[in-house]
Amino acid sequence: MLTMKEIVREGHPALREVAKEVDLPLSAENKQILSDMLQFVKNSQDPELSEKYDLRPGVGVAAPQLGLNKRMLAVHFEDLKGQLYSDGYINPKIISHSVEQTYISTGEGCLSVDREVPGIVPRHKRITVKATTLSGEEVTLRLKGYAAVVFQHEIDHLNGIMFYDHINEENPLSPPQNATPCD
Numbered sequence: 654m655l656t657m658k659e660i661v662r663e664g665h666p667a668l669r670e671v672a673k674e675v676d677l678p679l680s681a682e683n684k685q686i687l688s689d690m691l692q693f694v695k696n697s698q699d700p701e702l703s704e705k706y707d708l709r710p711g712v713g714v715a716a717p718q719l720g721l722n723k724r725m726l727a728v729h730f731e732d733l734k735g736q737l738y739s740d741g742y743i744n745p746k747i748i749s750h751s752v753e754q755t756y757i758s759t760g761e762g763c764l765s766v767d768r769e770v771p772g773i774v775p776r777h778k779r780i781t782v783k784a785t786t787l788s789g790e791e792v793t794l795r796l797k798g799y800a801a802v803v804f805q806h807e808i809d810h811l812n813g814i815m816f817y818d819h820i821n822e823e824n825p826l827s828p829p830q831n832a833t834p835c836d
């Protein structure tokens with residue numbers, strides 16, 4: 654099973670690379686990797702397993718965080734309306750987004766960042782994502798608010814972008830124009 658040992662931290666080159674598209678249909682190896690990633694995210698939210706294996710809780714993980722140059726990510730979370738998002742996604746692409754922005758009022762965190770980085774992370778309020786799921790289905794996701802933020806955090810990892818790259822250096826805590834909090 655994946656544990657924090659496999660998560661690469663700031664300074665590892667994989668976190669600043671643009672990850673390569675993954676061949677479809679998924680090879681057995683890539684299917685196993687993505688399945689393990691999804692299980693890792695679920696385990697990280699399980700009180701017993703997270704304590705037993707010292708897992709930091711997360712709502713998603715991207716392959717570059719395992720040092721893998723592959724455009725794959727896994728998420729497991731409920732949005733604020735209780736809608737469950739729990740799957741692995743391959744070659745996700747944001748095909749459109751709103752002008753309006755949103756942000757999580759308490760900022761963001763990252764398993765690859767072993768420190769608190771305070772600040773508002775401006776994100777698109779709505780995004781449309783095309784991807785292939787772990788089961789091989791091509792999907793189009795229309796995401797808004799918290800779900801849109803999580804997917805943008807993960808897709809950023811596939812493009813070598815860290816959440817704090819978006820924080821305004823002069824006024825890290827000032828909400829951006831044309832933005833409303835999603836929480």
Ligand SMILES: O=CN(O)CCNC(=O)c1cccc(Cl)c1Cl
Binds near residue numbers: 760765
């Ligand atoms: O890339 C994934 N991680 O680093 C997992 C740890 N971070 C989180 O769960 C997290 C926390 C707050 C806001 C967002 Cl958007 C996310 Cl994603």
Ligand code: NI
Binds near residue numbers: 762763764765806810
């Ligand atoms: Ni992260």
